[in-house]
Amino acid sequence: MTTTEAYAGTRARDARPEVVALADAFATRFPEIAIRVPSAATAPYRYDRGTAPRVESPISDDEHGPLVALPGTPEQVQDVVRLAAEFGVSVVTRGAGSGLSGGASARPDQLVVSTERLNRILEVAPLDEVAVVEPGVINAALNEHVAPFGLFYAPDPASFEISSIGGNIATNAGGLRCAKYGVTRESVLGLDVVLADGSLVSVGHRSIKGVTGLDLTSLFVGSEGVLGIVVRATVRLRPIPVARQTVTAFFESTPAGASGLAAITRSSVRPSVVEFFDEPSLTGIDAFSGSGLRRRGASLILVELDGYGIAEQAHDLTVALEAVGGTVRVESDEDGAALWELRRHGRGFTEPQWFVGEDIAVPKSRLAEVYARFAEVEQRYDVAISAVSHAGDGNLHPAITRPIGDADPADRPAELDEAATELVRIALGVGGTVSGEHGVGTVKLDWAALELSDRNRAAQRALKAALDPTGLFNPGKAI
Amino acid sequence: MTTTEAYAGTRARDARPEVVALADAFATRFPEIAIRVPSAATAPYRYDRGTAPRVESPISDDEHGPLVALPGTPEQVQDVVRLAAEFGVSVVTRGAGSGLSGGASARPDQLVVSTERLNRILEVAPLDEVAVVEPGVINAALNEHVAPFGLFYAPDPASFEISSIGGNIATNAGGLRCAKYGVTRESVLGLDVVLADGSLVSVGHRSIKGVTGLDLTSLFVGSEGVLGIVVRATVRLRPIPVARQTVTAFFESTPAGASGLAAITRSSVRPSVVEFFDEPSLTGIDAFSGSGLRRRGASLILVELDGYGIAEQAHDLTVALEAVGGTVRVESDEDGAALWELRRHGRGFTEPQWFVGEDIAVPKSRLAEVYARFAEVEQRYDVAISAVSHAGDGNLHPAITRPIGDADPADRPAELDEAATELVRIALGVGGTVSGEHGVGTVKLDWAALELSDRNRAAQRALKAALDPTGLFNPGKAI
Known part of the structure; x- marks a missing residue:
């Protein structure tokens, strides 16, 4: 779809003025960035699999979804974030929308940043046992791509055929093989992340070991879109077992x-x-x-x-x-x-x-x-x-x-x-947790409060504020 | 050593007034907490193995080390932190002092919080494959303790016979077995941490999986004493291999x-x-x-x-x-x-x-x-x-x-x-890192600046400030 096509939807009549202004600014200042205007066509972006209505009903003309941007490069993600901040419209990052806790659900007054066009496998390095990928790559597609090298990417959420690596990172996705191979966090070595001020920061490393500074990589893994937008990931691969x-x-x-x-x-x-x-x-x-x-x-x-x-x-x-x-x-x-x-x-x-x-x-x-x-x-x-x-x-x-x-x-x-x-x-x-692998999103916010102390949650909010002082990214979710 | 004995050292004549006042406050308000007053006897606390003088010389009467507190319970650690904050004396947490990058080195105007008396193995749960330990437990002692259960604790820094679990956590210590079993981070499931305001917060979980909120456990692992004091850790054990x-x-x-x-x-x-x-x-x-x-x-x-x-x-x-x-x-x-x-x-x-x-x-x-x-x-x-x-x-x-x-x-x-x-x-x-497993401490600060971008380091400092706004913990180290 070209940008023009993307913009060609019929804009909802009752879209918020700041969202309309943001959509117009995209078209005039960043025409190379594909967008979908708030319309009935973007209504599905209001939900992920955890919050979608269980009983389907047709979308009426009165309903509309959020503005959606579909950047194709890390630099475009930076432009998107800066523009959203300028217009005071909060940002919901969305991978494949297969999440089960509402983390990617967006209100009509928000901007969805879809990673679906950031879907390139940039590098496979068998002798380093790593791949470098963009967040929109589907989990199964990565495994298909690296199998000829005799390698596999271990994290295997049940959604692996439809979920994206970026979404897996956002939720620190688990799966079946985790007891032996660890969860997503154990397979992510480094990340490129766009922060709320539009800056692009590289964290982590390409070697298995590395302890220079705080472990920002682990902090971004599982942060459910509240700290930044992952635009590139260096992930660990492993040899396919002999039997x-x-x-x-x-x-x-x-x-x-x-x-x-x-x-x-x-x-x-x-x-x-x-x-x-x-x-x-x-x-x-x-x-x-x-x-x-x-x-x-x-x-x-x-x-x-x-x-x-x-x-x-x-x-x-x-x-x-x-x-x-x-x-x-x-x-x-x-x-x-x-x-x-x-x-x-x-x-x-x-x-x-x-x-x-x-x-x-x-x-x-x-x-x-x-x-x-x-x-x-x-x-x-x-x-x-x-x-x-x-x-x-x-x-x-x-x-x-x-x-x-x-x-x-x-x-x-x-x-x-x-x-x-x-x-x-x-x-x-019995000493357990309210979410093993799906994340908190919106669905489990009340339950998270049962598990985590007030001081713990205050610390989490303080860390969020340190990286995103205006609350641009996914407000009201996860923490 | 009793508290009285601990306090009995001859105080250095030129100790800083605020440190002297802090030492007096310990003696009067928290007599149950063992301390060592700034003296020639505490001079070794000025160094860890990475910063100790390579050519040994006798300590003169003019030299003295920092005030040292040796709390025996998490609650005493909270008291120590609150008191240090009250007197404006910054805190250096010290495990076994075996670090190689200066992370545990202390100036005479600082307070060292030694974890050597927090050295109990509180629980071994073979069917959960976890142990709950205090930070002062020596790595080798933990392995000796869990071996009769057919289990081992995987992280094995070369210093395992002398280094503490708390120090291993502070540096995200590596070792020989990491390619297969991961570094310390992969073996730490949960932590109890005393924060700069003296509060005690539990982070992480006892199950292998758990994604409720930001991954504070991973953030504390490898944070080299700049974010808090670990007073308890739930660590993962594994079965001793059959061969x-x-x-x-x-x-x-x-x-x-x-x-x-x-x-x-x-x-x-x-x-x-x-x-x-x-x-x-x-x-x-x-x-x-x-x-x-x-x-x-x-x-x-x-x-x-x-x-x-x-x-x-x-x-x-x-x-x-x-x-x-x-x-x-x-x-x-x-x-x-x-x-x-x-x-x-x-x-x-x-x-x-x-x-x-x-x-x-x-x-x-x-x-x-x-x-x-x-x-x-x-x-x-x-x-x-x-x-x-x-x-x-x-x-x-x-x-x-x-x-x-x-x-x-x-x-x-x-x-x-x-x-x-x-x-x-x-x-x-060649895409490497300035520290694989020893940490940054003071020794590698300049090199860390070669590796990490300004924006990365600014983000790290912002996270530090979010949890420790007055810079109480290990100022000038690691980040």
């Missing part, structure tokens, strides 16, 4: 499987992935996908091993899990692939449900206890709760549901969110 | 060995440790320790493998290193242990030398190039340069020397530091 092996352990009940997880911790094996499925998760997958998991047991620990000595690893894991009552099978490559496909895409509903997806993390010794407390929450709030967990790092994703039945889908019962809050309190009670 | 294996590869020259390092990167093997010794390092170790390394070759890649499939790993590594001209041997346990002992303690001088030890890190593909440029620096500054490297992560430790001979040892030639600066410029020229 991978899927192992399943089915148990006779959810508590038996949840307790069985500790056997992995007590063993010498550290799998690349450990996923735990409780009974309702298995039943739900079978109903939605036609699989037959529940016939094999009432709960499932699904493991991926990788690296050297894979047979020895599988043996030790089998011994450990059989000792706690697991029915263990070393899967064929084909069966293993089918299981991971079910893990990623096998869940869904056979009838309409109200739904809340949660993202709590707890010390992993407490996982079984958290599962055991689902029943009381289900009963109290008349909801159903199931959870698949990244059990290797204590990260649960409870799904809280209630059938819609004959009710109006828009008439969402408050009990779902109340049940979610109850789960959050349970997680905090 | 370890030492492998050597000798080469016919330094360039051949340095170039051979890339063969490891191109292979599928990721050793836990990869150390590279150039020719003068081997010669020097033989001369000092009576070993016979140089007879086996002119440079050495010393590798530790660990984990499953150790024989297969050793095989693949052997094939890779023989293909680039290495003479490879899989060492016996006994010979392997002897080699690691030489690595850690085998270096020294057989005749008096002026000496500068450096700590640069470069993208690992550039290691061979950096070694190749030693000759020009040796010639220009009339010094000898040798370097052992943590080659797996690109971290070189060049030793720059010149024999003292008949000269006055105190008459240290400027060329040593000039040669060090030249090496720093070479590292920066």
Whole structure:
């Protein structure tokens, strides 16, 4: 799309005057920067996946979204930031919009800076085991690009096929492989960031080690767009393992499987992935996908091993899990692939449900206890709760549901969110956190206040103010 | 030592009035907090290992060190910080004093807060794979304590037998195993920190994952005492590997060995440790320790493998290193242990030398190039340069020397530091950093300015000011 085309949308009649003035300034002073004027066409920018209406309705002519800028270079990002500051319009940076906590949601009086045109893989350096990428590169595209070098980029949020590296950095995205390979932070060595004054600053390094000054790289990772706009990232790559092996352990009940997880911790094996499925998760997958998991047991620990000595690893894991009552099978490559496909895409509903997806993390010794407390929450709030967990790092994703039945889908019962809050309190009670990997955004702001002390949050706000004194970037989010 | 004993030193006559007043206030208002008054006995607190005089001389009665406080609880640390702020005396936090960049050096007009009495291991939780420790715990003591659980704490700076976890956190200490297990930052999950206003704040989490708010934990790690005082840390433990294996590869020259390092990167093997010794390092170790390394070759890649499939790993590594001209041997346990002992303690001088030890890190593909440029620096500054490297992560430790001979040892030639600066410029020229793992402290402040842009350093100072507006903590250091 050319700039002219981009600007050609029909501007909403009731757009804010300062936003209209900003749009006009883009067109006259920076015609090379593509924009989309506030209009019905930009309405989707009001939401990410965590805040989009669960019941879709057509956009009326009266509704409109924010102004959107689509810079194609770091320098254009600088121009965008300076112009937004000049007009007093706050900035929401947006990657692929796949976030689940509202971090990329924008009001009509804001400017969205989309990184979708900053999507180049600038360099792959196999002997340094790094890649240099722009933020709009899709996670899966980076992995496809570096695979011929025998390398992979480890962070693998469930959204890896659609989420951007910049968005992954903004949320410090996790995924399945984190217990072994770390979260996004462990794979980001350096960043180029545009600050609120429009300056471009390089932080971090290209070597694995480097301790010159404060670790600004880690501070920007996971900062959910409140400190600056990442325009370039140096990320760490790793060699593709010499072997991978899927192992399943089915148990006779959810508590038996949840307790069985500790056997992995007590063993010498550290799998690349450990996923735990409780009974309702298995039943739900079978109903939605036609699989037959529940016939094999009432709960499932699904493991991926990788690296050297894979047979020895599988043996030790089998011994450990059989000792706690697991029915263990070393899967064929084909069966293993089918299981991971079910893990990623096998869940869904056979009838309409109200739904809340949660993202709590707890010390992993407490996982079984958290599962055991689902029943009381289900009963109290008349909801159903199931959870698949990244059990290797204590990260649960409870799904809280209630059938819609004959009710109006828009008439969402408050009990779902109340049940979610109850789960959050349970997680905090065992030393956990309100967000394992999705971020705080707007959705979890109240819960963050339950976890973090006033002094902690005051410190966070002070750090934000130090880098962004006027509150230009993503105000009201994350902290 | 009781408080009374601690206070019993003879106070230096010329101690600053505000420091004297502060010492008196401790004695009257917080008699339970042990202190050491400014005196000849506290003179060693003026230095860490990076700034201590290279030529020892007796301390005269005219010299004195700073006031030292030795709090035994987090609450006492809070009292100490509040009192120091009240009297306008700045605070230098000190662990074991083993730092190499001056971060813990204190002037006589400052207050040293020593963490040596905060030395308890509060908890080991094998099923969470974490330990909770106070900052004064010695790195090696933590590992001894957790070994019976089958666990280890991965960060292993060369100083691990004498350095404290708090000091390791302050410098984001590296070590030998970092390429595989990460630096200190990757092993710190949560911290309790006393801030400049005396408040105690908990940051981070006990689960592996957690993204609630800005990553303050990572910001404190490596902040060299300028942001707060760590009083408790939750650190990550890992299972002791099922096997370890030492492998050597000798080469016919330094360039051949340095170039051979890339063969490891191109292979599928990721050793836990990869150390590279150039020719003068081997010669020097033989001369000092009576070993016979140089007879086996002119440079050495010393590798530790660990984990499953150790024989297969050793095989693949052997094939890779023989293909680039290495003479490879899989060492016996006994010979392997002897080699690691030489690595850690085998270096020294057989005749008096002026000496500068450096700590640069470069993208690992550039290691061979950096070694190749030693000759020009040796010639220009009339010094000898040798370097052992943590080659797996690109971290070189060049030793720059010149024999003292008949000269006055105190008459240290400027060329040593000039040669060090030249090496720093070479590292920066290939995309490296001025400090791989020792920190900036005072020693590398000028060099940090060569690496970091003005805007970067301004951002760091703004962050410091946000948490410590009066500059109470370690002023003039690190940033």
